[in-house]
Structures are given as C-alpha cells and as structure tokens.
Amino acid sequence: MKKEYWNKPTMGLWERLYIFEVIRGLCITGGVFFGNMWKWITFRKGALTAYYPEEIRSDYSPNNRGRHILTQRPNGEVQCVSCNMCATVCPAYCIEIQSTANFEDPFHPKAPDRFEIDYSRCIFCGFCVEACPEDAIRMSKDVPNLPGFDRTKMWAPQDLLMNWQPQRNPAKVYPSAQTSTQEVHP
Amino acid sequence: MIEITIDNKTVEANEGETVLQAALRNGIEIPHFCYHPCLSIAGNCRVCLVKVDGRPKLMPACNQTVAPNMVVETEAPEVQSARAAVMQFIMLNHPGDCGICDKAGECRVQEYQFKYGMAEPISIEPKHHKKKFNYLSERIVLDNERCILCSRCVRFTREVSKSAQLGIVERGSHSYVARLDAQPFDDPYSDNVLGICPTGALLSREFMYKSRVWYLEPVRSVCTRCARGCSVNVWRRKKHWYVRSLGEEKNITAYRISPLENPEINGRWICNTGFDLHKFMARPRAMAPMMAGNTVTVDEASAEANRLLAGATNPAIILSAHASNEELQAFKEKLSPRVQVYTREDYCPAEGEVVEDDLLIRADKNPNSYSVHAMFGQKAFSAAAGHDVVIVWGDQVDYTSLGNAKIIHLTSYAPEQETRADVLLPISTTFERSGTFCNFEGKTNRFEQVFDKPKLVQHASDLFGRL
Ligand code: SF4
Ligand code: SF4
Ligand code: SF4
Ligand code: SF4
Ligand code: FES
Numbered sequence: 001m002k003k004e005y006w007n008k009p010t011m012g013l014w015e016r017l018y019i020f021e022v023i024r025g026l027c028i029t030g031g032v033f034f035g036n037m038w039k040w041i042t043f044r045k046g047a048l049t050a051y052y053p054e055e056i057r058s059d060y061s062p063n064n065r066g067r068h069i070l071t072q073r074p075n076g077e078v079q080c081v082s083c084n085m086c087a088t089v090c091p092a093y094c095i096e097i098q099s100t101a102n103f104e105d106p107f108h109p110k111a112p113d114r115f116e117i118d119y120s121r122c123i124f125c126g127f128c129v130e131a132c133p134e135d136a137i138r139m140s141k142d143v144p145n146l147p148g149f150d151r152t153k154m155w156a157p158q159d160l161l162m163n164w165q166p167q168r169n170p171a172k173v174y175p176s177a178q179t180s181t182q183e184v185h186p
Numbered sequence: 187m188i189e190i191t192i193d194n195k196t197v198e199a200n201e202g203e204t205v206l207q208a209a210l211r212n213g214i215e216i217p218h219f220c221y222h223p224c225l226s227i228a229g230n231c232r233v234c235l236v237k238v239d240g241r242p243k244l245m246p247a248c249n250q251t252v253a254p255n256m257v258v259e260t261e262a263p264e265v266q267s268a269r270a271a272v273m274q275f276i277m278l279n280h281p282g283d284c285g286i287c288d289k290a291g292e293c294r295v296q297e298y299q300f301k302y303g304m305a306e307p308i309s310i311e312p313k314h315h316k317k318k319f320n321y322l323s324e325r326i327v328l329d330n331e332r333c334i335l336c337s338r339c340v341r342f343t344r345e346v347s348k349s350a351q352l353g354i355v356e357r358g359s360h361s362y363v364a365r366l367d368a369q370p371f372d373d374p375y376s377d378n379v380l381g382i383c384p385t386g387a388l389l390s391r392e393f394m395y396k397s398r399v400w401y402l403e404p405v406r407s408v409c410t411r412c413a414r415g416c417s418v419n420v421w422r423r424k425k426h427w428y429v430r431s432l433g434e435e436k437n438i439t440a441y442r443i444s445p446l447e448n449p450e451i452n453g454r455w456i457c458n459t460g461f462d463l464h465k466f467m468a469r470p471r472a473m474a475p476m477m478a479g480n481t482v483t484v485d486e487a488s489a490e491a492n493r494l495l496a497g498a499t500n501p502a503i504i505l506s507a508h509a510s511n512e513e514l515q516a517f518k519e520k521l522s523p524r525v526q527v528y529t530r531e532d533y534c535p536a537e538g539e540v541v542e543d544d545l546l547i548r549a550d551k552n553p554n555s556y557s558v559h560a561m562f563g564q565k566a567f568s569a570a571a572g573h574d575v576v577i578v579w580g581d582q583v584d585y586t587s588l589g590n591a592k593i594i595h596l597t598s599y600a601p602e603q604e605t606r607a608d609v610l611l612p613i614s615t616t617f618e619r620s621g622t623f624c625n626f627e628g629k630t631n632r633f634e635q636v637f638d639k640p641k642l643v644q645h646a647s648d649l650f651g652r653l
Contacts, residue, residue, distance in 0.1 A: 083285030099395040
C-alpha cells in the first residue's frame with residue numbers, strides 16, 4: 001500500500017516536467033558559487049564558510065565559555081590544590097586529576113601532577129569554574145583548538161591548560177600579604 | 187530492662203547502659219565524637235549534650251547512665267543551640283581545609299558541622315596554627331591542627347592495643363597529640379586509629395592523596411594474612427568514576443583496606459598486616475600458563491596437565507591453605523580419589539613480624555588451614571614416597587623439596603624461584619573470586635569478588651573439572 005503523507009505535493013505540469021526546474025536550481029547555486037569564487041579570486045571574503053580549523057572566528061563574546069585555564073601562583077606553580085571539586089561536579093566526567101603531596105610546603109601540601117580534561121566530552125557548562133574554591137580553573141573565550149579524528153587524542157594535559165598560546169590571564173590575582181597569623185608551637 | 191523515654195518514644199534500655207548507647211541501639215541519632223563503643227567513656231567533646239527531664243543543665247548522653255522513667259529530649263531548642271555552640275568551639279581553631287583533607291567525605295566534623303553547626307564562625311580571633319604534618323611513623327601522618335582532642339586514639343593505644351604509645355601533651359588550646367617518647371608509633375595495630383579518629387588528623391601516608399573517598403566503594407573481603415581471617419573492606423574505584431587518561435590500572439587497584447565490623451571474629455579492629463593486604467595482593471602475578479618456561483594457551487596447558495596425570499602411576503597433590511572452602515569441595519569431588527593428598531603451609535611468619543599475640547594475630551599465616559585439615563588431615567609431602575607427578579597448589583613453593591617428580595603448579599603469583607614446573611597454571615586470587623574461609627576457630631567468613639580475573643587466569647575450582 002502506498003504510504004500516506006501529511007502534505008500532498010502540489011506540482012503543476014511545469015514542475016513535473018522536472019528538467020527545467022532542476023536547471024533553475026542549478027542556476028541559483030551556480031550563481032552563488034561563481035559569485036563567491038569571483039570575490040575570492042579578487043581577494044575579498046566571499047562565503048560565510050570559515051575554513052576551520054585554520055580560521056577561527058574572532059567575534060566570540062567575551063562571556064563565551066571556551067577552553068580552560070589553570071591559573072598560576074606568583075612563582076609559576078599551579079594554583080590548583082587538587083581538591084577534585086571540579087572533577088566531582090563535572091556532568092560529563094571529563095576531568096581527571098592525579099595528586100602529589102609536598103609536606104615541606106604546609107600552605108600547598110597537595111597539588112596535581114596530572115590534570116587532564118577530555119575535550120571530546122566537555123560540554124562547556126562551566127560548572128568546574130563555579131565549583132572551584134581556589135579560582136584555580138577559569139574559562140577563556142577562545143575555543144580549544146583540538147579538532148581531530150581520534151577522541152583519545154583530545155585530552156588537554158596540565159601543561160597545556162596552564163600555558164595555552166596565546167597566553168591569556170594565567171596569573172591569579174593574589175593577596176599581597178599573608179593574612180593569617182602563623183603560631184608555631186614551641 | 188529499664189524503660190526510658192527518648193524524644194517521646196519509649197525505648198528499652200539495659201541496666202547500666204548510657205543514654206547514648208540506648209539511643210543508638212534504638213536508631214535514635216545523637217551526635218558524638220569522643221564516645222566509641224569499644225573504648226572507655228571520656229566525655230570530653232560535649233557534642234552529645236541532651237536534655238534530661240528534672241536536671242537543671244544539659245547532660246552528656248555518653249556519660250549519663252539510664253535510670254527508670256528518665257525522659258530525654260535530643261532535639262529540644264536548647265539542645266540544638268548547645269550543639270551549635272559546641273561545634274563553634276570545636277571549629278574554633280580547626281583549619282577547615284576539607285579540600286585537601288583525605289578524610290573529607292567520611293569526616294564526622296564535616297558531617298556534624300553541616301547538620302548541627304552554624305554557617306559562620308562567630309569568633310573574630312585569628313586561628314591558632316599548629317604543626318601540620320608530623321610523621322608519627324612510616325605509616326601515619328598526624329595533622330595537629332585538625333585534631334579535636336577527643337582522645338579516641340590515645341584510649342585505643344591504652345585500652346585495646348595496650349602499647350600506650352600516644353598521649354596528649356601541653357595545655358588548653360596548645361594541647362596536641364604526640365607519641366610519648368621520641369620513638370615512631372610502631373604499634374602493630376596502629377592503623378586502626380585512622381578509622382576511629384573522627385577527623386582528618388590521623389591519615390595514612392600510603393593512601394595520602396591517592397583518591398577522594400567518594401570515588402571509592404568498599405567490598406567485603408577476608409584478610410588472608412593469618413588464621414584469624416578478619417573481615418575487611420577492600421576499597422575499589424566505583425564504576426561511575428573509572429578513569430581513562432590516568433591509566434586503566436587505577437580502576438583495578440585496591441586503594442586501601444579498612445576493618446569491617448564482625449563481632450564474631452575480629453570486632454572492629456584488624457592488624458597493620460591486614461591494612462597492607464592490598465600491597466600483598468599486588469605482587470607480580472602469574473598471568474599466563476607456561477610449559478617448561480614457555481608461554482602457552484590455556485587449552486595446551488590443561489591438555490598437557492591431563493596427559494601427565496593420565497600417565498602417572500603415583501600422582502600426588504599438595505593443597506594450599508589459601509584455597510577457599512568451595513575450591514576444596516570442588517577438588518574433593520572431582521580429583522581427590524585419583525591422587526594422594528598432602529598439605530602445606532603456604533606462608534610462614536616473616537622475619538620481624540609479630541608471630542602471635544592475644545588480641546588478633548595468629549601464628550598460622552594462612553587463612554584456611556582449618557578446613558584443609560578438617561577435610562584432608564595434615565600430612566607433609568615427602569619426596570621419598572616416590573610420586574612421579576605432583577600437583578602443587580599455592581605460592582611460595584620450594585621446588586627442590588619435590589624431588590624429581592613432574593610438577594604441575596597452580597599459583598596466583600609469579601614464583602620466586604626460576605620455575606621448574608612442567609606445567610604452570612595461573613589461578614585467581616581471593617580478590618577475584620568469592621567464597622568462604624574457616625578461621626582457626628572454625629568460624630566461617632565470606633569474601634566477595636572485588637575485581638574480574640585476568641583473561642588467561644582460571645578459577646581453581648573450574649580447573650579441577652578439566653583435569
Ligand atoms: S565545562 Fe563542564 S563539562 Fe567541561 S570540564 Fe568543566 S564541568 Fe566538565
Ligand atoms: S576545583 Fe579548583 S582547586 Fe579543586 S581540583 Fe579543580 S581546579 Fe583544582
Ligand atoms: S578533618 Fe574533617 S572538617 Fe576538618 S578539614 Fe578534614 S574533612 Fe574537613
Ligand atoms: S588525633 Fe583524632 S582520634 Fe586522636 S585525639 Fe585527635 S581527633 Fe581524636
Ligand atoms: S560523645 Fe559524649 S562528650 Fe563526647
């Protein structure tokens with residue numbers, strides 16, 4: 001039985017002759033194509049197509065949630081204390097952190113030695129930024145430029161997250177003086 | 187039996203019991219830091235204050251024995267405000283660095299602060315700082331700032347492990363927990379204080395910063411390090427939180443061991459050797475079947491073992507005291523009529539290890555000697571009996587004692603010596619199967635499977651069906 005469709009095609013004889021309408025369509029697309037090509041040959045920006053990943057739009061909103069930045073302490077070490085709040089809150093389960101201990105520095109005894117984000121899973125929700133108690137993770141407006149064919153290669157390691165090029169906004173504004181008083185027991 | 191009323195509910199209490207014990211037994215929650223069911227009453231934290239009818243002041247529930255017709259209120263407004271004030275006081279110099287505290291997620295201070303505390307500190311004074319990381323021993327690090335001086339750890343070493351190595355020194359807000367002489371805290375039960383400390387003051391150095399606790403889940407298991415067979419929890423990563431980039435091996439690692447309460451066998455404690463069970467299990471494994479030193483497939487190896495057994499005139503087996511009751515049963519049904527059965531102790535006390543004490547540790551360092559002896563007697567192998575094929579089950583095998591017999595070796599771990607076995611068949615460990623052990627008193631204790639077994643490794647019970 002022939003399937004019933006909700007709309008019936010309303011074609012006159014001209015349309016049903018087919019060939020003339022197809023030629024008309026080809027003229028429209030061809031016109032756009034050659035128009036764009038002419039602009040391109042004469043060094044003007046033609047179509048709206050961006051040649052991703054070589055071309056990235058410059059007009060992202062400053063509020064855009066793009067790639068993550070791990071902020072740094074004044075001495076260049078990572079600000080993150082490896083509390084895993086971001087990894088816990090992340091709805092895409094795409095942050096993985098491995099921690100190290102440094103008991104010589106009682107103010108920063110815990111730090112990540114691997115901090116990796118899986119950009120094949122990240123949904124750019126910004127929850128990680130929201131959850132961080134240390135202002136250690138931020139999102140810049142630029143997109144992470146990680147196109148590829150293999151999702152296992154879309155992990156951004158800690159080094160990259162701390163030093164994306166061009167570097168933007170990596171250093172955390174730090175309170176100048178140590179505000180808490182240290183009483184060391186006799 | 188005494189009848190008392192707690193929160194308008196009539197509960198039955200035993201003579202001499204405290205209000206807190208009666209409440210907990212009847213499912214009424216009263217917060218408590220310093221009270222621990224296995225330790226003496228200290229009554230120093232005051233978070234358990236309750237209102238007792240007819241008393242002018244609030245009473246600590248942990249130190250208040252029940253009396254007939256007592257009327258107790260645990261949620262009265264004055265109790266709630268007293269609790270909030272106690273939490274203010276306890277948090278006065280507490281650093282609150284939960285973000286980097288391994289206890290976060292299973293910490294009583296955190297829990298009570300959320301439930302009963304005030305949102306903001308009312309003190310305007312800066313916090314006292316104490317020394318943060320003190321190495322109490324190779325195993326334990328003490329953060330004096332986080333300690334709330336509940337004295338649970340001190341009472342544990344005095345009353346349970348009896349080493350009396352810990353104490354609280356100095357006065358007032360300068361007090362801190364310390365090892366009493368300058369020696370390391372080398373009590374063989376020392377790691378139990380990690381579990382009873384209600385805060386993150388006492389932490390395991392080995393587990394330090396390995397994982398947040400909410401990524402892990404406990405699985406019931408049995409410690410195989412001595413004949414006591416204590417119940418333990420093995421903490422593995424939740425499926426939900428499996429890592430991908432940091433390495434798959436993290437998903438099949440046992441992160442830590444903690445005691446599992448079992449009043450019949452070990453109460454609430456285990457010894458330090460038990461806390462190291464996961465390290466013992468993480469030794470290099472025998473991962474693939476071998477024949478005369480070459481890796482072969484499972485089928486080839488079992489076929490060769492079958493051929494050896496079929497051709498043998500006087501075959502024997504040496505049983506492992508690490509075999510579970512189910513495996514021994516499978517062996518008894520499938521194989522035992524055809525072979526001469528001997529027994530063996532896989533593990534003997536190591537040098538420097540506590541051999542036996544009157545708390546938990548037993549001299550027999552194997553978990554299931556009881557069942558092996560009950561089912562098959564006790565008979566040591568001797569090469570003089572002239573066996574031509576010997577099946578050795580278990581690890582730590584000294585091949586030289588086996589004479590010239592052909593050897594079929596069933597083992598979970600890579601042999602220490604160069605293997606002389608004609609056929610080596612890898613078998614699963616206790617973490618990779620479930621079953622039961624009988625401890626030295628004959629009490630049965632169950633362990634659950636923690637991880638899947640590797641592909642080329644077989645369960646010993648399946649293996650006997652094939653031989
Ligand atoms: S932006 Fe959202 S999805 Fe991406 S890492 Fe942060 S929390 Fe996860
Ligand atoms: S929440 Fe912030 S401090 Fe914590 S692990 Fe994430 S980035 Fe680091
Ligand atoms: S002891 Fe508890 S409250 Fe204190 S820092 Fe650790 S987790 Fe937080
Ligand atoms: S270290 Fe822990 S158990 Fe010991 S007194 Fe302090 S808070 Fe209590
Ligand atoms: S539990 Fe009662 S005073 Fe600590």
